[in-house]
Structure formats: structure tokens, C-alpha cells
Amino acid sequence: MPDTRLGTPEIYADLQHRLLTGGFAPGAKLMPSALHTEYGCSANTVRDVLLQLSKIGLVEFEIQRGFRARNVSIQKRAEIARFRVLLEQEGAVASMCNGGLEWESALAAAHHRLMHIEKQFARTQDTIPFVGIWSDAELAFHRTLLSECRLPPLQETFDNVYMQFRQQMVGLESNCVPSYFHRIIQEHQAIVDAATAKDEAALRSAIQNHQARHTERDVSATR
Amino acid sequence: MPDTRLGTPEIYADLQHRLLTGGFAPGAKLMPSALHTEYGCSANTVRDVLLQLSKIGLVEFEIQRGFRARNVSIQKRAEIARFRVLLEQEGAVASMCNGGLEWESALAAAHHRLMHIEKQFARTQDTIPFVGIWSDAELAFHRTLLSECRLPPLQETFDNVYMQFRQQMVGLESNCVPSYFHRIIQEHQAIVDAATAKDEAALRSAIQNHQARHTERDVSATR
DNA sequence: ATTTTTCAGAATATCAAAATTTTGAGGGAG
DNA sequence: CTCCCTCAAAATTTTGATATTCTGAAAAAT
Structure with a gap:
């Protein structure tokens, strides 16, 4: 969404906000390779942010299997x-x-x-x-x-x-x-x-x- | 320490073990650029592992300031x-x-x-x-x-x-x-x-x- | 003497591409 | 018909290089 060059903290905040307001369907795959274009950064940067978000339990991370918005039930x-x-x-x-x-x-x-x-x-x-x-x-x-x-x-x-x-x-x-x-x-x-x-x-x-x-x-x- | 090529899970396990057995001094700086030689991988791989370890509170991470073994008191x-x-x-x-x-x-x-x-x-x-x-x-x-x-x-x-x-x-x-x-x-x-x-x-x-x-x-x- | 500024060295963050792994569909064998 | 194997596309992980930021000490100014 944002068109200006964003730093990691902004990407973190934006992804957290989307996760907390239904911006992603529960269980939806969160692919760095798909999201990096939205934020105008590299896929690796998105990966770092996603790793940090998994720290607070909003994102599920499984090795070699990528990230997902946490499932709900x-x-x-x-x-x-x-x-x-x-x-x-x-x-x-x-x-x-x-x-x-x-x-x-x-x-x-x-x-x-x-x-x-x-x-x-x-x-x-x-x-x-x-x-x-x-x-x-x-x-x-x-x-x-x-x-x-x-x-x-x-x-x-x-x-x-x-x-x-x-x-x-x-x-x-x-x-x-x-x-x-x-x-x-x-x-x-x-x-x-x-x-x-x-x-x-x-x-x-x-x-x-x-x-x-x-x-x-x-x-x-x-x- | 290990001389064979290690995967991320092994590096994770080894770093966790060192953190839990006094392998690092409390508050010691954990530099990907220094550790990557020990594990025979790139610095970024160590960075990923440290990000994951910060998830469970054994490692402190501060943006633009790197990683540290958690301080004790x-x-x-x-x-x-x-x-x-x-x-x-x-x-x-x-x-x-x-x-x-x-x-x-x-x-x-x-x-x-x-x-x-x-x-x-x-x-x-x-x-x-x-x-x-x-x-x-x-x-x-x-x-x-x-x-x-x-x-x-x-x-x-x-x-x-x-x-x-x-x-x-x-x-x-x-x-x-x-x-x-x-x-x-x-x-x-x-x-x-x-x-x-x-x-x-x-x-x-x-x-x-x-x-x-x-x-x-x-x-x-x-x- | 204290504070501020400058500057080089070191460390971190970011990037784009290569290597590895997973996924899923299509084709054969049982 | 089912199961298994193979193979190509897609996704993740890793890499090495580049850019940015931080640190600490030396020099300059107050």
C-alpha cells in the first residue's frame, strides 16, 4: 500500500496492524516473495519482520515451510x-x-x-x-x-x-x-x-x- | 566447535545449549559476523537463528544494535x-x-x-x-x-x-x-x-x- | 577542563541471486 | 483403480556483497 521507502519498524507496525484488523485471512500464507513488492523492499527484509512477529504469536513459523497468519478457532x-x-x-x-x-x-x-x-x-x-x-x-x-x-x-x-x-x-x-x-x-x-x-x-x-x-x-x- | 556443515536446527540447538550452560558471559555481544565462522555458515544464517532465540527470551535483540546474551541479576x-x-x-x-x-x-x-x-x-x-x-x-x-x-x-x-x-x-x-x-x-x-x-x-x-x-x-x- | 565535532573502523541491515527443499501434477507399474 | 515414482514449478533458505548505522577515540571549540 505505502509508496514511500519504508524502514523495518514501519513494515513491522503495518504488518502487525493488518494481522490485528483482519487484513489477512486466518491461516493465510505470508510469503516474503509476495509481500516485498507491497513494501518496496527485499524479500529477506520481510522475512526478518515476519520472524519478529512470530515472536509475539501473531504469525506461525515452521521451518522450511514459511509463515502463516495464525489460525483461529x-x-x-x-x-x-x-x-x-x-x-x-x-x-x-x-x-x-x-x-x-x-x-x-x-x-x-x-x-x-x-x-x-x-x-x-x-x-x-x-x-x-x-x-x-x-x-x-x-x-x-x-x-x-x-x-x-x-x-x-x-x-x-x-x-x-x-x-x-x-x-x-x-x-x-x-x-x-x-x-x-x-x-x-x-x-x-x-x-x-x-x-x-x-x-x-x-x-x-x-x-x-x-x-x-x-x-x-x-x-x-x-x- | 563442530567442523561438519551444520543446518539451522543444529545451530539453533547448539547456541541454545551454550546460552543455557554458561557458554556465553551474561550480556555478551553475539555477533553474527563473529559466530558464522564457528558454524561454517554465513552471517545472515546466524542472524536468523538469533532472531528465533530472542523469541524465547534467551537473547536480547535491539534494532540496529544487534544481539546480546541476556543479562542476569x-x-x-x-x-x-x-x-x-x-x-x-x-x-x-x-x-x-x-x-x-x-x-x-x-x-x-x-x-x-x-x-x-x-x-x-x-x-x-x-x-x-x-x-x-x-x-x-x-x-x-x-x-x-x-x-x-x-x-x-x-x-x-x-x-x-x-x-x-x-x-x-x-x-x-x-x-x-x-x-x-x-x-x-x-x-x-x-x-x-x-x-x-x-x-x-x-x-x-x-x-x-x-x-x-x-x-x-x-x-x-x-x- | 569540559563539551562538541569529526572521522575511521567495525557492526548491522539490506539486497539480489544461487542453492536447497517442498509441492503437486502427470505417467507408469502393480 | 490405487500406489509410487519422477519431474518441473514454486517457495524457502542461504550466500556474499553493498549500503547504512553505530562506536569510540582523537581533534577542535567553548
Whole structure:
């Protein structure tokens, strides 16, 4: 798409964005030899970027077999969602214990910003360009939630899992219903309330409920 | 070291092994242009392998600044250890709930194999060649512990974290005292006992105790 | 004396082409 | 009809060379 000469970071960002917004069909082959013309660079450069993207789980890499956009399935989304809940519960509880007033304030600020975007969202029909900025704001909110947990490895893992989860979402549901966002606003509010009240059990429940739609175990699937 | 022509998987395995056994000083620069002669391949091939190793956290990669063996510190080891405990507790408890007799048996088998190696270990002075096989057996034991948790993302993350933890260990303590292994045998036994007894609280404690030496928070470090 | 600039050496990123491997279709043998 | 073998097209990996960027020390300026 872009016609100017791009550096590796730009190619990385663009490919990540496409992966996260349905720019590639799930499981689609990602061929450096095909993509390099789009970015006006060599195939090897695309290969490097794809290798880096496989690091965060958005791209599957198999030796001698190239790259693919990660496959999606209800089962896989459920596994990722349950792992995400696990990480977020532990991280949020730790943040709640460590974090002081400045953490609560940051959380309130992130939530306010997110609500503002979500309200704009509900008013607009043209949802496509909004998913990107909404997702950034939601990620910022959840990052703030974990920001004081003092476990960098958990935070890094959460970032990856969050993006993998998002990839599963857009791969499985191409359209976003507006009522969906109403529920999400309430769920975020419950998280903020529990964190502010320093109620560990409530915080865990709120985080669990936030993903309840996706964590149900699918007994029919044989994986 | 090897004089025959090596494929990428062999180079990957060898570099991983060196990273995990102190073959590189912590923070040491890993230059494709220097390593490619050792493996009889081009610098770019080494670069690819290092990119893949950075995926599991053993190698740090910064754009335009190359690769480094990951740095070690008491602080970093503590963070990794605490994250490891968290993952292992959740994974083991889930495995205990899901796993049946075949899981208990597999766990007992992995533990028996590990004990056998540990006893040989205590008898030998020449510890260096043993650390590799002991570590493989210990990893197998902990993998078995999580094998029935039905959370593939957690299992993958645990593998990475386990290796990062090992890297911190060998980077911080070059010598392994034999008494160290006596304690570890008992700690593993406690994990097996709790899992067999289906005692969730005891299992969590046993896993926590297994890393207790490393999870202490270092208040003096300002990170 | 401290800071800034310059400059060569070294290391990294990128490239286009060659070598290797995989894939899939077509043709024979059982 | 099925299975296996062969072979050519396509894709991936590797290579060696080129271009860009970084590093550190010496020189110049404040």
C-alpha cells in the first residue's frame, strides 16, 4: 500500500496492524516473495519482520515451510482467553496491593479515556476505523491495570496474549454489534470499582466476567 | 566447535545449549559476523537463528544494535522465579483437577527418572557434563506436572520462563553445591505427594517452596 | 577542563541471486 | 483403480556483497 521507502519498524507496525484488523485471512500464507513488492523492499527484509512477529504469536513459523497468519478457532480463543484471565487476575491483584493513589488515578484516567471512545463508537455507524483506536485504548486500560504488579515477565506475556486474543476475535467475528460495547463499558466499570475498593475477590470476579463469553469450555471440539 | 556443515536446527540447538550452560558471559555481544565462522555458515544464517532465540527470551535483540546474551541479576532472577511459581501453581492445580491416574503415573515416572539422575549426581565430582541431562530431566518433570492443565498458551510460556530462569541460575552461580541437590529432591517429592493427595493448598505451597530461595524481593535494588 | 565535532573502523541491515527443499501434477507399474 | 515414482514449478533458505548505522577515540571549540 505505502509508496514511500519504508524502514523495518514501519513494515513491522503495518504488518502487525493488518494481522490485528483482519487484513489477512486466518491461516493465510505470508510469503516474503509476495509481500516485498507491497513494501518496496527485499524479500529477506520481510522475512526478518515476519520472524519478529512470530515472536509475539501473531504469525506461525515452521521451518522450511514459511509463515502463516495464525489460525483461529473457538477452541483456541477460549484457551487464550482463559490464560489471559489468569494473568490479568494475578497481575491486577498484585497491582492493587502495590499500587497507591497514583495507580488508582491512572486507572481512572485510562478508563475515562476508554469510555469516551466507546461512547463515540456507539453513535457512529462507521465502526471500521474505530476498532483500531478503541483497541489501543482498551490495551492501555488493561496495561494500566497491571502496571504496578512488579512482574515484568507477566506484563510482557500479557501484552502478547492480549494481541493474540484480539487476533482471534477479529478472525472469528467480522462484525461488531453495538450492544456488545454497552456490556463492555459496564465490565470495565466493575473492574475499576473493585480495584478502587481494594476488594480482591470482586476484582477477580470482574476480570473473569469480562471474558466469560469466551472462556467457556467447548466439549464438542476434539482439538 | 563442530567442523561438519551444520543446518539451522543444529545451530539453533547448539547456541541454545551454550546460552543455557554458561557458554556465553551474561550480556555478551553475539555477533553474527563473529559466530558464522564457528558454524561454517554465513552471517545472515546466524542472524536468523538469533532472531528465533530472542523469541524465547534467551537473547536480547535491539534494532540496529544487534544481539546480546541476556543479562542476569538477582532482581531479574527473582522476577522470573515469581512468574514461574505463578504459572506452575495454576498449571499444576489445573492438571491435578483434570488429570487422572495416567497423569499421576506419568508424574511418578518423571520423578523417579529425575531422582535416579540426582543420586548419580551426588556421587560424582565431575558435575559439568551432568547439568545438561539433569536439567532436561527436571524440565521433563515440571512439564509433566503441567501436562494436563489444558492451557497450551500457559505451557508454552512456562517452557520459555523455565529456560530463562535456568539462564539466570547458571549466570549467577557458576558452581553447584551437592547439598543443593538434596534439598531439591525433597522439594520435588513434596510436589508429587501433594499432587497425588489432591491437596491444592499443599501443592501450591510445595511449588512456592521449591523456588523460595529465589523469590525473595530485593528491596535494596532500585531497578 | 569540559563539551562538541569529526572521522575511521567495525557492526548491522539490506539486497539480489544461487542453492536447497517442498509441492503437486502427470505417467507408469502393480 | 490405487500406489509410487519422477519431474518441473514454486517457495524457502542461504550466500556474499553493498549500503547504512553505530562506536569510540582523537581533534577542535567553548
